[in-house]
Amino acid sequence: MAQGQGDYRILHEAALRDYLASVADLKALLGSEPASWSITEVGDGNLNLVFIVKGGQGGVAVKQALPYVRLVGESWPLPLSRAHYEYLALSRQAELAPGLVPALLHHNEALALTVMELLEPHIIMRKGMVAGSQYPRFVDDITTFMARTLFFTSDLALSAAEKKQGIAAFAGNHALCKITEDLIFTDPYRIAEQNRWTTPYLDALAAELRDDMDLHVAISRLKLKFMASPEALLHGDLHTGSIMVTDGETRVIDPEFAFYGPMGFDVGAVLANLLMAYFASAGHERSPGERRAFEHWVLETVEQVWNAFARKFLELWRAGAVGDAYPASLFAGETGAARLEAERQAYMQRLFADTVGFAAAKTIRRIFGLAHNIDFELIEDPRRRAISEARAVRLARMMMLEAGAFPTIADVTAAARKLREWQPEF
Amino acid sequence: MAQGQGDYRILHEAALRDYLASVADLKALLGSEPASWSITEVGDGNLNLVFIVKGGQGGVAVKQALPYVRLVGESWPLPLSRAHYEYLALSRQAELAPGLVPALLHHNEALALTVMELLEPHIIMRKGMVAGSQYPRFVDDITTFMARTLFFTSDLALSAAEKKQGIAAFAGNHALCKITEDLIFTDPYRIAEQNRWTTPYLDALAAELRDDMDLHVAISRLKLKFMASPEALLHGDLHTGSIMVTDGETRVIDPEFAFYGPMGFDVGAVLANLLMAYFASAGHERSPGERRAFEHWVLETVEQVWNAFARKFLELWRAGAVGDAYPASLFAGETGAARLEAERQAYMQRLFADTVGFAAAKTIRRIFGLAHNIDFELIEDPRRRAISEARAVRLARMMMLEAGAFPTIADVTAAARKLREWQPEF
Numbered sequence: 001m002a003q004g005q006g007d008y009r010i011l012h013e014a015a016l017r018d019y020l021a022s023v024a025d026l027k028a029l030l031g032s033e034p035a036s037w038s039i040t041e042v043g044d045g046n047l048n049l050v051f052i053v054k055g056g057q058g059g060v061a062v063k064q065a066l067p068y069v070r071l072v073g074e075s076w077p078l079p080l081s082r083a084h085y086e087y088l089a090l091s092r093q094a095e096l097a098p099g100l101v102p103a104l105l106h107h108n109e110a111l112a113l114t115v116m117e118l119l120e121p122h123i124i125m126r127k128g129m130v131a132g133s134q135y136p137r138f139v140d141d142i143t144t145f146m147a148r149t150l151f152f153t154s155d156l157a158l159s160a161a162e163k164k165q166g167i168a169a170f171a172g173n174h175a176l177c178k179i180t181e182d183l184i185f186t187d188p189y190r191i192a193e194q195n196r197w198t199t200p201y202l203d204a205l206a207a208e209l210r211d212d213m214d215l216h217v218a219i220s221r222l223k224l225k226f227m228a229s230p231e232a233l234l235h236g237d238l239h240t241g242s243i244m245v246t247d248g249e250t251r252v253i254d255p256e257f258a259f260y261g262p263m264g265f266d267v268g269a270v271l272a273n274l275l276m277a278y279f280a281s282a283g284h285e286r287s288p289g290e291r292r293a294f295e296h297w298v299l300e301t302v303e304q305v306w307n308a309f310a311r312k313f314l315e316l317w318r319a320g321a322v323g324d325a326y327p328a329s330l331f332a333g334e335t336g337a338a339r340l341e342a343e344r345q346a347y348m349q350r351l352f353a354d355t356v357g358f359a360a361a362k363t364i365r366r367i368f369g370l371a372h373n374i375d376f377e378l379i380e381d382p383r384r385r386a387i388s389e390a391r392a393v394r395l396a397r398m399m400m401l402e403a404g405a406f407p408t409i410a411d412v413t414a415a416a417r418k419l420r421e422w423q424p425e426f
Numbered sequence: 427m428a429q430g431q432g433d434y435r436i437l438h439e440a441a442l443r444d445y446l447a448s449v450a451d452l453k454a455l456l457g458s459e460p461a462s463w464s465i466t467e468v469g470d471g472n473l474n475l476v477f478i479v480k481g482g483q484g485g486v487a488v489k490q491a492l493p494y495v496r497l498v499g500e501s502w503p504l505p506l507s508r509a510h511y512e513y514l515a516l517s518r519q520a521e522l523a524p525g526l527v528p529a530l531l532h533h534n535e536a537l538a539l540t541v542m543e544l545l546e547p548h549i550i551m552r553k554g555m556v557a558g559s560q561y562p563r564f565v566d567d568i569t570t571f572m573a574r575t576l577f578f579t580s581d582l583a584l585s586a587a588e589k590k591q592g593i594a595a596f597a598g599n600h601a602l603c604k605i606t607e608d609l610i611f612t613d614p615y616r617i618a619e620q621n622r623w624t625t626p627y628l629d630a631l632a633a634e635l636r637d638d639m640d641l642h643v644a645i646s647r648l649k650l651k652f653m654a655s656p657e658a659l660l661h662g663d664l665h666t667g668s669i670m671v672t673d674g675e676t677r678v679i680d681p682e683f684a685f686y687g688p689m690g691f692d693v694g695a696v697l698a699n700l701l702m703a704y705f706a707s708a709g710h711e712r713s714p715g716e717r718r719a720f721e722h723w724v725l726e727t728v729e730q731v732w733n734a735f736a737r738k739f740l741e742l743w744r745a746g747a748v749g750d751a752y753p754a755s756l757f758a759g760e761t762g763a764a765r766l767e768a769e770r771q772a773y774m775q776r777l778f779a780d781t782v783g784f785a786a787a788k789t790i791r792r793i794f795g796l797a798h799n800i801d802f803e804l805i806e807d808p809r810r811r812a813i814s815e816a817r818a819v820r821l822a823r824m825m826m827l828e829a830g831a832f833p834t835i836a837d838v839t840a841a842a843r844k845l846r847e848w849q850p851e852f
Contacts (some may be wrong), residue, residue: 022580160607160653161600167656168597181750190755213765216756220769224751227586228657230593324607325472325650329616330642339639343646 007110009082011064012040016051019113023106025193026115031057044124044145046071046371047078047256052118058120069179071371072194078175082256083112085173087256089115092233093145096152100145101252101419106328119251122244122291129240129277130284130378132294139304141250142243149310152235155325156317163260163323167230170259177227177259180236184365185223189216194370200387201426204394207370210226216358218400222357230260238269239362240277240375264354266310271355271409272396274302274361275416279392281418282381295420299413306355308411310348317344356412360399363392384426390424432538434506437490442477444491446488446540449532452541457483469559471548471807472497472797473504473682478544485544487533491682495605498620499798504601508682509538511599515544515684516540518659519571522578527678545677548670554702555666556710556804558720565730567676568669568696572636573738576689580742581751582588589686589749593656596685596762601631603653603685607706610791611649615642620796627852632732632794650781657688664695665788666703667799690780693735697781697835698822700728701842705818708846709805714743723813723848732781743770747756778828784836786825789818809852 011019014109020026021034030037032055043050047070051062069076087109093101106115125135131294153166187195189209197206209215236241236257244251249345278298285291314319318341321328331340366373367389393417399406406412437445446452447460456463458481469476469489473496477488491509495502513535519527521556532541538767551561579592613621615635625630635641660681661668669678706722711717744767747754757766792799793815802818807809821841832838 046730155650155653161602163653164597164600164603170593171594171597175548177586177590186753190753192757211761213757213761217765218760220752220756224581227750229655230655324653326646327612327616330612331639331648335637335639336642339643343643375604396459420606424651 008067008112009292010049010066010140011111011113013041013051016053016062019111020053020060020115023115024358026060026106029060029092029105030055031060039322043070047082052138054118057366059120061102061116063116064113065112069360074165078179080112081172081236082176083107083175084109085170085258086254088116088169089233089255092153093149093235093252093255097252099143100141101118101255119244119253122246122249122251124241125243125245126240126273126277129244129294130280130374131406132281133290134294134297135245135247135250137248137250138243138245139308142252143308143312144268145250145252146266146309147316149235149414150232150266151313151316153260154231154263155323156321157323161325165228166233167260168231173257173259176236176257177261180337181227182258182393183222183369184361185219185226189219189366189372192369195368196370196372197368198376198382198386201383202389202393205390209364209368209393214401215397218357219361221363222400225262225354226265226358229262231263232260234259234261234266234290235269236261236265236266238266239373240270240273253254257320262354262358264356265358267306267351268355268358268360268364270305271302271412272366273360273373273375274298274305275359275395275412276366276373276392277362278302278380278416279388279395279420280375281388282391283376283381283384283388299416302413302416303409306352310352314344314348316365349407352409354408356399356403360396362394364400364421367393386426387424391419391422394422394424395419432688434493434538436475436492437488437539439477439535439626442479442488444554445537446479446486448542449541452486452532455480455484455486455531469496471590473508473745480544485546487506487528487542487544489540489542491538504605506538507598508602509533509540511596511678511684512604512682513540514595515659515661515681516542518579519575519678520663523571523678525576526567526676527681528567542673545670545679548672548675548677550667551669551671552666552703552800555720555724556670556800557704558707558710558717560715560720560723561671561673561676563674563676564669564671565734566725568678569731570645571676571678572664572692572696572735573742575661576658576692577742578688580657580689581749583749584748586750589656590776592659593686596659599685602683603687606662606683607649607653609795609797610787611645611652613796614791614794615645618795621794622796624802624808624812624815625851627809628793628815628819631816632837635790635794635819640827641823644783645787646788648826651780652784653692655688657689658686660689660692661691661695662687663689664692665799666696666699675695682845688780688784691778691780691784693781694778694784695788696731696786696787697728697838698792699723699799700793700800701785701821701822701838702789702799702818703843704728704740704745705814705846706801706805706816706819707814709802709807709810709814725842728842729835732778736778740774757765775833778835782825782829782832786822789822790826793819812852813850817845817848819849821845 017034036056040052042052049064053060065080068074069078071153087107090101103117115162242254262300281291320327376385376389443460463479463481466478468478474491479486491506493503494500513533516527531542581589661681668680707721731797802811802815
């Protein structure tokens with residue numbers, strides 16, 4: 001790190017104004033007198049300060065890590081180094097998936113502060129989906145992002161030496177990984193102070209989850225895979241709250257959980273959050289069937305996300321497998337090519353099984369763990385909310401326990417469609 | 427590193443004498459006048475210089491890395507940093523498996539030089555096995571070594587943060603991993619200048635291996651697992667040439683290939699080298715059945731190594747699972763305990779399947795790749811040698827392609843016993 005940790009201080013409005021004015025490029029970009037810049041804190045995430053700064057000429061977004069978890073407070077410290085890993089990940093993603101992450105304008109390691117392109121009029125995708133909006137660019141953009149960032153940081157595209165360097169570069173981000181390990185892979189399945197759910201409706205279901213030992217084995221296997229399968233550089237938190245959209249653009253933000261992990265964790269995150277939006281939709285409708293077109297689009301999107309991701313990933317593999325895995329010299333000639341293609345399909349099938357499991361884990365944590373999402377939270381009537389949540393959990397349990405029942409993504413959407421009409425008994 | 431790389435120089439006899447005399451502890455340990463010390467170069471490995479130094483009072487072993495592969499020469503450079511990783515691994519192994527590695531006396535990072543306890547009258551286990559010797563301590567010692575070094579560096583015993591630190595600490599040893607990736611997991615299955623085999627008898631088999639696409643898929647899956655499954659700190663080269671024995675003692679040496687990888691690679695290495703000793707034995711007998719007792723002991727040892735390893739590993743898991751994987755809080759009560767025990771058995775079954783695959787890979791490389799072993803090489807008659815080798819390869823192919831046919835170690839030894847009488851057609 002260029003500057004010592006001792007230089008860290010939280011930059012609230014006045015200090016931030018002075019700081020930005022001291023960086024010539026940013027001052028020029030913003031334009032007009034610093035005193036006239038508008039500075040608004042907009043962070044609605046769980047961890048950091050986020051400011052939007054607008055000057056006479058342009059605007060920027062400023063993100064500063066706090067030395068604790070914002071959602072919880074100073075009692076839960078969290079290392080500032082996560083800003084370093086976020087910057088590192090954003091830089092790599094910008095190379096690999098140009099135009100799909102915000103442009104980086106400035107980074108100060110000691111302040112754990114990053115200045116980025118202001119995304120306007122983009123909104124957080126999750127908010128748009130709560131409102132029932134459809135995003136025509138989403139499938140193509142998110143699958144390009146995932147296929148390229150995952151493929152090009154995997155053993156299929158890198159030498160083993162390059163891969164190990166990447167793993168080591170992100171190994172220090174373990175405090176952020178630990179949050180995932182605890183909040184996604186452990187706490188929802190045991191009594192934990194921070195758990196919460198829509199009570200009293202889901203009380204029985206919460207108790208079932210704590211007692212279901214098959215589920216505990218399944219989540220523990222997924223946790224082990226999360227900890228010990230550095231397949232590729234993951235975003236690490238790829239939910240619809242980490243994606244900003246307009247009708248014509250998609251930007252993936254906030255990769256502070258980045259590390260080398262199992263690819264299915266990122267892909268599963270996207271699918272899980274779409275499926276939750278689907279089940280939440282019933283809770284947002286003011287008249288029966290009002291959001292049918294939206295719901296149809298969401299399930300179609302679930303299918304397309306997997307199918308387009310798999311297609312693009314395979315295209316990259318066929319075109320540019322210069323990594324140390326599956327060396328071309330072992331698959332020469334027509335027979336070799338055919339056998340390698342069959343193995344590529346088998347590889348994607350294994351990745352799909354992982355994806356299904358991780359999607360299930362991501363769903364359950366949003367309904368029984370610490371961090372919930374507004375898809376469900378904004379359903380005001382707790383009974384209606386619980387109905388949507390129970391449907392999502394029922395699908396998630398099947399996905400985690402009966403992976404074999406979901407050989408294709410169409411099996412997942414078919415099960416979701418069926419559950420849309422299921423009435424849980426409370 | 428304490429000293430710069432620029433300080434490196436190869437220490438031949440005179441320089442080594444001066445160097446050892448300059449280290450007070452070593453001088454005292456050796457005793458008498460440095461000029462009277464006997465210094466003998468004994469390295470018969472593929473990579474380094476090894477000296478035995480004896481003074482009036484005691485002796486030491488000195489190992490110095492060369493900046494190239496000794497077996498090949500200066501045309502194949504190899505980083506000196508491997509001495510650092512060897513030292514790091516030896517230190518960790520000494521903590522985890524006391525008495526089963528040579529005591530460390532001195533390390534000089536810049537010289538890539540380590541001074542260790544002189545093991546006397548220990549001999550390289552492989553040499554003893556060629557002579558038909560049995561080692562009554564071997565099973566207990568090697569299984570303690572493997573169970574403890576693998577368990578205590580795994581996610582079952584470590585926090586995810588500690589584990590990631592360990593992975594990062596060994597990530598720089600990629601040049602040694604690359605040797606394994608090339609020589610074990612790639613070259614024997616394609617035309618490669620350095621390949622060799624017992625010609626002409628095995629020519630057809632070598633060609634078959636190069637054409638067998640199912641085998642190429644299987645070896646590629648194993649290679650990917652080797653590269654991207656950091657389950658535990660491996661020795662990385664755990665063959666019978668890395669084990670020194672007497673009737674009463676066992677010492678594991680030479681962990682310069684150490685890195686975080688799949689546990690089955692170490693366990694498979696031990697089993698493969700025992701199985702090769704078994705098949706080689708027929709080539710060493712001067713009269714039919716002469717080595718029957720030895721061969722019986724070897725197959726019994728194969729079974730006992732897996733069974734005792736699995737038992738000890740499970741005992742450690744049951745007694746001290748303080749790592750982040752399979753958290754105790756998810757398996758509370760009697761039901762939880764029973765379900766976790768079933769999962770432990772399933773875990774060992776998965777590890778056994780990996781072990782079978784890696785054992786097969788280690789066998790094939792010794793018969794068709796660059797580095798052979800004296801078990802086979804010392805069979806002077808090439809036809810008899812080829813018969814032994816063909817039997818080993820036939821078992822290895824079955825193990826790699828039909829893992830399901832070997833649910834237990836007894837299935838492996840039964841197949842080996844059968845093949846002992848098989849006469850390949852040349």
